[in-house]
Amino acid sequence: MSPTITGVEVIDVRFPTSEKLDGSDAMNPDPDYSAAYVVLRTDAPGGLEGHGLCFTIGRGNDVVAATIRSLRPYVEGRTVSSVTGDLGSLYRELTHDSQLRWLGPEKGVVHMAAGALVNATWDLAAKEAGKPVWELLASMTPEEIADLVDYRYLTDALTRDEAVEILRAAEPGRAERTARLREQGYPAYTTSPGWLGYSDDKLVGLAKEAVAAGFTQIKLKVGGSLDDDIRRMRLAREAVGPDVRIAVDANQRWDVDTAIAWMTALAPHEPYWIEEPTSPDDILAHAAIRAGQPVKVATGEHVANRVVFKQLLQAEAVDFVQIDAARVAGVNENIAILLLAAKFGVPVCPHAGGVGLCELVQHLSMFDYVAVSGSWDGRAIEYVDHLHEHFTDPVVVENARYRPPSAPGFSAAIRPESVAAHRYPEGPVWRARLGGDQ
Amino acid sequence: MSPTITGVEVIDVRFPTSEKLDGSDAMNPDPDYSAAYVVLRTDAPGGLEGHGLCFTIGRGNDVVAATIRSLRPYVEGRTVSSVTGDLGSLYRELTHDSQLRWLGPEKGVVHMAAGALVNATWDLAAKEAGKPVWELLASMTPEEIADLVDYRYLTDALTRDEAVEILRAAEPGRAERTARLREQGYPAYTTSPGWLGYSDDKLVGLAKEAVAAGFTQIKLKVGGSLDDDIRRMRLAREAVGPDVRIAVDANQRWDVDTAIAWMTALAPHEPYWIEEPTSPDDILAHAAIRAGQPVKVATGEHVANRVVFKQLLQAEAVDFVQIDAARVAGVNENIAILLLAAKFGVPVCPHAGGVGLCELVQHLSMFDYVAVSGSWDGRAIEYVDHLHEHFTDPVVVENARYRPPSAPGFSAAIRPESVAAHRYPEGPVWRARLGGDQ
Numbered sequence: 067m068s069p070t071i072t073g074v075e076v077i078d079v080r081f082p083t084s085e086k087l088d089g090s091d092a093m094n095p096d097p098d099y100s101a102a103y104v105v106l107r108t109d110a111p112g113g114l115e116g117h118g119l120c121f122t123i124g125r126g127n128d129v130v131a132a133t134i135r136s137l138r139p140y141v142e143g144r145t146v147s148s149v150t151g152d153l154g155s156l157y158r159e160l161t162h163d164s165q166l167r168w169l170g171p172e173k174g175v176v177h178m179a180a181g182a183l184v185n186a187t188w189d190l191a192a193k194e195a196g197k198p199v200w201e202l203l204a205s206m207t208p209e210e211i212a213d214l215v216d217y218r219y220l221t222d223a224l225t226r227d228e229a230v231e232i233l234r235a236a237e238p239g240r241a242e243r244t245a246r247l248r249e250q251g252y253p254a255y256t257t258s259p260g261w262l263g264y265s266d267d268k269l270v271g272l273a274k275e276a277v278a279a280g281f282t283q284i285k286l287k288v289g290g291s292l293d294d295d296i297r298r299m300r301l302a303r304e305a306v307g308p309d310v311r312i313a314v315d316a317n318q319r320w321d322v323d324t325a326i327a328w329m330t331a332l333a334p335h336e337p338y339w340i341e342e343p344t345s346p347d348d349i350l351a352h353a354a355i356r357a358g359q360p361v362k363v364a365t366g367e368h369v370a371n372r373v374v375f376k377q378l379l380q381a382e383a384v385d386f387v388q389i390d391a392a393r394v395a396g397v398n399e400n401i402a403i404l405l406l407a408a409k410f411g412v413p414v415c416p417h418a419g420g421v422g423l424c425e426l427v428q429h430l431s432m433f434d435y436v437a438v439s440g441s442w443d444g445r446a447i448e449y450v451d452h453l454h455e456h457f458t459d460p461v462v463v464e465n466a467r468y469r470p471p472s473a474p475g476f477s478a479a480i481r482p483e484s485v486a487a488h489r490y491p492e493g494p495v496w497r498a499r500l501g502g503d504q
Numbered sequence: 505m506s507p508t509i510t511g512v513e514v515i516d517v518r519f520p521t522s523e524k525l526d527g528s529d530a531m532n533p534d535p536d537y538s539a540a541y542v543v544l545r546t547d548a549p550g551g552l553e554g555h556g557l558c559f560t561i562g563r564g565n566d567v568v569a570a571t572i573r574s575l576r577p578y579v580e581g582r583t584v585s586s587v588t589g590d591l592g593s594l595y596r597e598l599t600h601d602s603q604l605r606w607l608g609p610e611k612g613v614v615h616m617a618a619g620a621l622v623n624a625t626w627d628l629a630a631k632e633a634g635k636p637v638w639e640l641l642a643s644m645t646p647e648e649i650a651d652l653v654d655y656r657y658l659t660d661a662l663t664r665d666e667a668v669e670i671l672r673a674a675e676p677g678r679a680e681r682t683a684r685l686r687e688q689g690y691p692a693y694t695t696s697p698g699w700l701g702y703s704d705d706k707l708v709g710l711a712k713e714a715v716a717a718g719f720t721q722i723k724l725k726v727g728g729s730l731d732d733d734i735r736r737m738r739l740a741r742e743a744v745g746p747d748v749r750i751a752v753d754a755n756q757r758w759d760v761d762t763a764i765a766w767m768t769a770l771a772p773h774e775p776y777w778i779e780e781p782t783s784p785d786d787i788l789a790h791a792a793i794r795a796g797q798p799v800k801v802a803t804g805e806h807v808a809n810r811v812v813f814k815q816l817l818q819a820e821a822v823d824f825v826q827i828d829a830a831r832v833a834g835v836n837e838n839i840a841i842l843l844l845a846a847k848f849g850v851p852v853c854p855h856a857g858g859v860g861l862c863e864l865v866q867h868l869s870m871f872d873y874v875a876v877s878g879s880w881d882g883r884a885i886e887y888v889d890h891l892h893e894h895f896t897d898p899v900v901v902e903n904a905r906y907r908p909p910s911a912p913g914f915s916a917a918i919r920p921e922s923v924a925a926h927r928y929p930e931g932p933v934w935r936a937r938l939g940g941d942q
Contacts, residue, residue: 095602125574125603126614133567133613164533165563171756171806173785174612175571176564219783222760222792318609322660345657347611347811349787350818354660368609370808373785380788 068147069110071190074138074183076131077103079480080124080490081421081453082499091262091287093317097123099453100490101421102130102179103480104186108146114193117478118186120178121392121420127490133179136166141183150191154214157184157398161216173370177395184396185426189476198471199397200432204240208233211437215402219373223380229405236440243436251467252432253442254449255283255313257419259302262287266301273305280466283311283338283446289319292328299335311338314361318342318368322351326358339364339386347374352383364388367417371395372402379410388448390417391426400430401438408439419450424461425477428468456484506585507548509628512576512621514569515541517918518562518928519859519891520937529700529725531755535561537891538928539859540568540617541918542624546584552631555916556624558616559830559858565928571617574604579621588629592652595622595836599654611808615833622834623864627914636909637835638870642678646671649875653840657811661818667843674878681874689905690869691880692887693751695857697740698724704739711743718904721749721776721884727757730766737773749776752799756780756806760789764796777802777824785812790821802826805855809833810840817848826886828855829864838868839876846877857888862899863915866906894922 080100100123106116120130140159141149149156160180161172169176192199203211212229256279259272269286276284286302288295295314302312314337320328325343339362344351346368356363366388369375378384387407389400407414416431418424428447435442447468454460459477462469471477487495518538538561544554558568578597579587587594598618599610607614630637641649650667694717697710707724714722724740726733733752740750752775758766763781777800782789784806794801804826807813816822825845827838845852854869856862866885873880885906892898897915900907909915925933 093602093605097603097606123603123606125601126571126607129567129571129574129613130607132570133564136563136567163563164531165535165561167531168535168561169564169568169613169616171784173808174614175567175607176612178607217759219759219786219789222789321655321657345811346609347785347809348657348815350815351657351660370611371785373783377786377788 068145069108069114071106071141071144071146071149072109073107074135074142075105075107076134077105077485078127078131078490079103079421079485079488080127080496081488082495083452084124091289091315091317093319094123099421100124100127101480102127102134102182103485104134104182106141106186106190110146114146114190116186116190116193117476118182118184118189118396119392119422119478120182121423130175130179133175134182137163137179137183141187146190146194149187150194153187153191154398156187157214157395158216160184161395172373172395177371178393181392181394181396181399184398185392185476185478188397189478192476193474196474198429198474199476200429200436200470203433204244204436208237211401214398215405216398220376220402220406223376224402224406224409228409232405232408233437236437239440240436243440247432247435247470251464251469252428252435253446254281254463254466254468255285255311255446256281256449256451257285258451259284260286262290266298269298270301270305273302277306277310281310282466283313285313285315285341285448287317288314288332289316292331295328295332299332299337303335312336313338313341313364315341316343318345320344322354322358325355329355329359329361333360337361341365341388342368346370349374349377349381349383352378353381356383356385362386364415366390367393369393372399372406375403376406379406379412384412387412387414388417389414389427389430391423391430397430404430404434404438413444414439415445416447418448419452421453422457422478422480424449424454425457425459428461428471429476432470456480506583507546507552509544509579509582509584509587510547511545512573512580513543513545514572515543515923516565516569516928517541517859517923517926518565518934519926520933521890522562529727529753529755531757532561537859538562538565539918540565540572540620541923542572542620544579544624544628548584552584552628554624554628554631555914556620556622556627556834557830557860557916558620559861568613568617568620571613572620575601575617575621579625584628584632587625588632591625591629592836594625595652595833596654598622599833610811610833615809616831619830619832619834619837622836623830623914623916626835627916630914631912634912636867636912637914638867638874638908641867641871642682642874646675649839652836653843654836658814658840658844661814662840662844662847666847670843670846671875674875677878678874681878685870685873685908689902689907690866690873691884692719692901692904692906693721693723693749693884694719694887694889695723696889697722700725700728704736707736708739708743711740715744715748719748720904721751723751723753723779723886725755726752726766726770727754730769733766733770737770737775741773750774751776751779751802753779754781756783758782760792760796763793767797767799771798775799779803779826780806784808787812787815787819787821790816791819794821794823800824802853804828805831807831810837810844813841814844817844817850822850825850825852826855827852827865827868829861829868835868842868842872842876851882852877853883854885856886857890859891860895860916860918862887862892863895863897866899866909867914870908894918
């Protein structure tokens, strides 16, 4: 008999990152990196558990946790096999609750909450299968993968038949690419030098360290002041030389005209892409910015769902698609986005950092390489060297490449002692800080 | 000395509407119409209070209520005058909380929560001024109105200067239109006949009643089955005759091809508009549907924010803009949308119904008529005859026109006995239904 999912625990975990300005940018001056952390408990022998999370930057983490709890009836009490045996159906159920849907639809808090649960069920499925998620996905047939996607609102750009066709075209080289991935790892780039709160000296020092560590791409936050950005861009360019790519990231700071003027001013220092130049909802503005200045355009970490990604591709508004493991509704919706990007021939360079986003999203890029786009040319996963020590299966980045995870699951488990210390507001880390406020 | 906002009470109020299939449509089969209801308490003599609400359809109402509570620090303890004297700044603070913004940005639960608070502060301001909200707005100068808007992400379509120009152009006729509004009321249309769960007989009976009551436009829900829709559309057309407009509403049911095929099949019965044919996020799909079949296109009740409305207008994707009083961030963001619609020359026909949406949104259309577009030609506010008895200042629709409210405020106050009865889950209405579950 199949074991049962006996309970869903949801924990508000927060790290006081605002104290060091790690993660500071033009729109997010003081983030406390946080996770609404999900643990699916089962009665399987050996204590099988499924882990997932939604990343937030502090306030509101409790709201996401409460929303995940409101979705528990979809999972609790079901047999593990009924969930892991049909991960397409569960994803659709979670994203189409007829009442919660009103609060999206398919966006914001309710969608992120669904994503955390979906990802936790993928962790469970991969552990059951004894494989890391990337390998579990890459071992499925084109038809099985295609059935994980919800094609509603996609068929003007991607049908199930087209998805199967894309996946079949990538089937022949799977074994070879898997071997190459294990040998070389997946390309990474680093954002660690470029946070807006860092001094020039810290920026230059970290940029040089990044190059010494083998990175061929770094990223700087921009959008505070144009003079500062020109100086920082110049310093970074001098530090890394002409051959290292320097992406810049405005975190949604600008309107169309400002973006075009600002990027035209930075262009002589050859930024590789401009990331999030404006609102993540603004497909037409991204298209106008892409057409109006010489630097390539990237976005995605705040793009709410597959419908907006579809339009960014249809409107030729982006040169790079930046999926995020924990904003859309988990693995299933990200497969739709990988397929859309493959259809339109646009490379996927995931957003990561935060809490556990590197750990999660590496699986999706590796799956993309092995079984969807079949390529890593022009692609790299963001890497930020924060908070990995709190994970039981942390990412390993060596010589600027992500080593493929080998442990079964989704690499989403947070160490029990880290959870205990950082529970909000009752964990000791927060009790000490909140003091008399509690 | 100005009185102080001493507290923000947030109450989860739900009505068990799913029992009668009132409000049923192709995507929302079983709504329990609900409100996350906000009461701003003050220490002003006479018990001045500000009321606002976020409408939901049941599950998740608690999540919105919790999110509103997390925004209380922006309001609690402030003087009434510091809030009501600068309603532009407070709106920007509420929508740009540097941490909660991550959960949107400006969409879904966090945005709706901000909207409920913004609307409650408008109720407070209007009561202080001794005017209904529509009249308070219509008494402001073009510059004062223009300063209520956040132009971020709008300037490629609407600048503050252009907003002032639009408002100045409508200034001369304000007094005359106010008088005409008081005399004639604002046009309404009714959705009451057309819920998907109703029998053919009920549909025909209610459609005839609507015409007898003076309505020149009704609305039917569609999107369940094409055969049913053709039959229902034919029955409705026979019941109301050739001169009454019959709008249809698919509640996001379709992809592009299906929408075009379905509406082409319904077109012989002359539907007035097709509402929400597909995802509210899909600007390009709305444009394709508008271009691909003969029926006019309307959307808006689920459009997340002004940025998406802007694009629907830029892409010529809609013939009607359907604002909702409680989905975007309240009065301020709706003023931006009214100005965008005026700029593009597209009429605004608000979504209403739900809990209190008619009560709230009538103020915005009346303000639009007096001071923004200056016209009610081709415009009508949706009217649904549900739940008005629970409001202390319910809408008055006579001969298919909304009478302009005269009581100071935003008409958002729910009767205390209704709140007490319908509190979820502890009110007697729910205790009786939930029984042993609690």
